[in-house]
Amino acid sequence: MTDDTLATAAIRLSSPLRFGASTVLPVMAVGMVLLVIWYLAAIALNGPRVTEALNRGGQPYDNATFIAATWAMERPVLPAPHQIALELWNTTIDKPVDSKRSLVFHGAVTLSAALAGFVLGTVLGIVLAIGIVHVTTLDRSLMPWIVASQTVPILAIAPMIVVVLGNIGLTGLVPKAIISAYLSFFPVALGMVKGLRAPDPLQLDLMRTYSATRTQTFNKLRWPAAMSFLFPGLKVAVALSLVGAIIAELPTGAQSGLGSRLLSGSYYGQTVQIWAALVMAAILAVTAIGVLSLIERGVVMARGGRL
Amino acid sequence: MSGAPARAALVAAAALAGELLTLVASEFQAGLAPTLLLGIAALTIAALAMSRLSRHDHGAARLAVPALFGLTMLWLWQVITTTFGIPKILLPAPSEIAVAFIANSATLGADFMQTFVRSVIPGYVMGCGAGFLLAIAIDRSNFLQRGLLPFGNLAAAVPVVGIAPIMVMWFGFDWESKAAVIVVMTVFPMLINTTAGLSATSAMELDLMRSYAARYGQTLVKLRLPAAMPYIFNALKLNSTLALIGGIVAEFFGTPIVGMGFRISTEVARMNIDIVWATIAVAALSGSLSYGVLSIVERATTFWHPSFRK
Structure with a gap:
């Protein structure tokens, strides 16, 4: 409750994206309601500007024309869901992948940086956790600082890190990956520290009666026991690494990536473009978490366990 | 408080003194070799102090270890930036940040x-x-x-x-x-x-x-x-x-x-x-x-x- 609250809270957040049979109906119902609210909000928010435009036209208009116009604006205050879907379709399926306006291209740029950082952060997190579990000095000295490191809003200073690294010649993928790594090492390290300590004294005593070495205890007891803690941490980490990569692309004038789409969209008032980039980011995050869930299932199955 | 914790506290004090000495050396540009030697010695004593303090479980020691670790990191940052003359644009020293603050x-x-x-x-x-x-x-x-x-x-x-x-x-x-x-x-x-x-x-x-x-x-x-x-x-x-x-x-x-x-x-x-x-x-x-x-x-x-x- 003291040290690892941040991680446990975060882990609880992102673990279940599963949809059981009993949740399909409620989710559909709530989703429908949200869609209806969204369309109504689009009428309300876009209404004033549409009224202005229609009045300028001078012709009388009925309510149907008015509503249709609020859902089809060029630069709406709130785009209707179908406009975002259309924009997504136009920028993914309809555009060649190497086009500057292809969201697949921008998504791939962001995803590659995020994944590089995710792998780096995961390795760092696991190494730190192994050190902390085995060396008391590291536990006492490092652990409080690892927790403290996350109360620092690192995401907010990501752009500066990008600029500074750019000064020493590191540009492109590396600075973004470093920020993603900084964000993603934390849930992995905390999860692994918990997991590697999960074996109870009885099990550790059993290993001792076998006169197992430290390495053997680690390989045969601690590491397998930590697996069920590693994957929730990994899922949080991958979501965080995506956020990190996107933020790192913001105020540095990056030419590509989802972050740069957000920024250019906000400069030119292209709201539909912003929403499309956001939805793309959400799709990437959910897909990455889904893939990790599949791997987790595979690992658990391979060990003869049940999910 | 008996012998062992007192000795651990003594080692911690020695580590802090060593770090202070290194700071002075790096500030007055005493030359690369002496500063580095001093620094490595201080770092070793600090590591020793932390591992000694870690063995004790009462409140003061539990606070002292992370505090010493944090101070040592800050010190390392300061010494490295001043000794190697790292440009302010890349990484300002903690003292420069404090001045700007x-x-x-x-x-x-x-x-x-x-x-x-x-x-x-x-x-x-x-x-x-x-x-x-x-x-x-x-x-x-x-x-x-x-x-x-x-x-x-x-x-x-x-x-x-x-x-x-x-x-x-x-x-x-x-x-x-x-x-x-x-x-x-x-x-x-x-x-x-x-x-x-x-x-x-x-x-x-x-x-x-x-x-x-x-x-x-x-x-x-x-x-x-x-x-x-x-x-x-x-x-x-x-x-x-x-x-x-x-x-x-x-x-x-x-x-x-x-x-x-x-x-x-x-x-x-x-x-x-x-x-x-x-x-x-x-x-x-x-x-x-x-x-x-x-x-x-x-x-x-x-x-x-x-x-x-x-």
Whole structure:
């Protein structure tokens, strides 16, 4: 409750994206309601500007024309869901992948940086956790600082890190990956520290009666026991690494990536473009978490366990 | 306090003295070799002190180890930047950051007021409050819970902070747009954690309340809400960091000419990296302080929880 609250809270957040049979109906119902609210909000928010435009036209208009116009604006205050879907379709399926306006291209740029950082952060997190579990000095000295490191809003200073690294010649993928790594090492390290300590004294005593070495205890007891803690941490980490990569692309004038789409969209008032980039980011995050869930299932199955 | 802890404290004092000596040497440019030798010696003694102190379990030693570690890191940063003459644009020394902090304290204070007091706190209170009330509102409907929670989880997985440009368009440059971003970022963690907390009571406890003929409201106030407190504090702590991030990032997309996010982005562009680091120090301090205050309040309200009992 003291040290690892941040991680446990975060882990609880992102673990279940599963949809059981009993949740399909409620989710559909709530989703429908949200869609209806969204369309109504689009009428309300876009209404004033549409009224202005229609009045300028001078012709009388009925309510149907008015509503249709609020859902089809060029630069709406709130785009209707179908406009975002259309924009997504136009920028993914309809555009060649190497086009500057292809969201697949921008998504791939962001995803590659995020994944590089995710792998780096995961390795760092696991190494730190192994050190902390085995060396008391590291536990006492490092652990409080690892927790403290996350109360620092690192995401907010990501752009500066990008600029500074750019000064020493590191540009492109590396600075973004470093920020993603900084964000993603934390849930992995905390999860692994918990997991590697999960074996109870009885099990550790059993290993001792076998006169197992430290390495053997680690390989045969601690590491397998930590697996069920590693994957929730990994899922949080991958979501965080995506956020990190996107933020790192913001105020540095990056030419590509989802972050740069957000920024250019906000400069030119292209709201539909912003929403499309956001939805793309959400799709990437959910897909990455889904893939990790599949791997987790595979690992658990391979060990003869049940999910 | 007998021999062993006293000796450990002595080693720690020796480590601090060594670090101080190295600082002096590097400040007066005593030459690379002596400074490095001194530094390595001080580092070794510091490591020794930490490993000795780690063996003791009482309060002072538990605080001393991380404190010594933090001081040593700060010292290492200072010595390396001054000894190797690392340019200020890349990485200013802690002393330079401290100077910038004091020299610009008026600006930094105004930024803090704008970002922390005027955007973060209102957004945080509104977001956490809305999440909590929403959780109470859907508490009696299993259907709504099953339908809403997956959306909450989805919102936790996607980069919500990306809505910042939209909120700036809707609510303008001032604090309202920042607070709006923070509300959207904090409402779902609160909703999910409160819902989890409200279902944390066991069937036995609920049965006891029923045998007292307690009404729904009484069970909620007397049993389920207190039991949910640890979960609610989890969300409060998580949200305190999220809110600060949201407030600062939203300022990258447009702001009046004051605020921590504005300061970071403009001073980076003007290559005043020491002011940027001073702003980061303010952000880190306010983040850690809010976390600390929440921890103290948590201890006072959930003192009964097993993790706080000795």
